Amino acid sequence: MLEWLKEPEINFPDQLQHAGFEHGVCVGQIQAKAGLTQSTVSEYLSILQRAGFIEAKRVGQWTYYKRNEGAFEALSNLIQSNL
Amino acid sequence: MLEWLKEPEINFPDQLQHAGFEHGVCVGQIQAKAGLTQSTVSEYLSILQRAGFIEAKRVGQWTYYKRNEGAFEALSNLIQSNL
DNA sequence: CAAATATATCGACTTTTCCCGATATACCAA
DNA sequence: TTGGTATATCGGGAAAAGTCGATATATTTG
Secondary structure, eight states: OTTGGGOHHHHOHHHHHHSOSTTOEEHHHHHHHHTSOHHHHHHHHHHHHHTTSEEEEEETTEEEEEEOHHHHHHHHHHHHHHO | OTTGGGOHHHHOHHHHHHSOSTTOEEHHHHHHHHTSOHHHHHHHHHHHHHTTSEEEEEETTEEEEEEOHHHHHHHHHHHHHHO
């Protein structure tokens, strides 16, 4: 999922017609591509959010998630310096 | 354990008298510090070895493990470029 | 070779994680 | 306000990971 969110236009072309990608990709799109149930995907995304890897933005009935690039860089740096 | 192995002299002072740290730290030393059973620690170390994070060197009845720094750098780079 | 020591492997049990269906909540439209 | 759609949360069963004791293997020493 994290890799998918690097290139929303390529991985979630269906969303383009409805919303853009300014706020990220909505849960339903990710769920369809993941082939897991709605509840599972929703839980995954909230875990990733709590961990700081993605950010959520609620717009109407949709929740859009997008990557927080800083978190990945921080993780990379942490592995390099602390591990 | 991986952090401990960054500074064997500091974290495993007992071993200094017997062997050096050329080949790393032996299982018994790590086990004592970890506070887990011998079998658990042995299994951990073999998992870390198969994953490439540490290297094993058998010397007599002892097995010494030391970090493979390249693996950590590779992981850091992988996160930075692929994730 | 026998006993002692260090490590590895095996089988079982416990804890955690994964994933689901059911249900709750939030929002929108008529 | 009623019904439809999107997402979140909850409870539970299945799968995986963690951990142990017992035992096997390898090595050294006498």
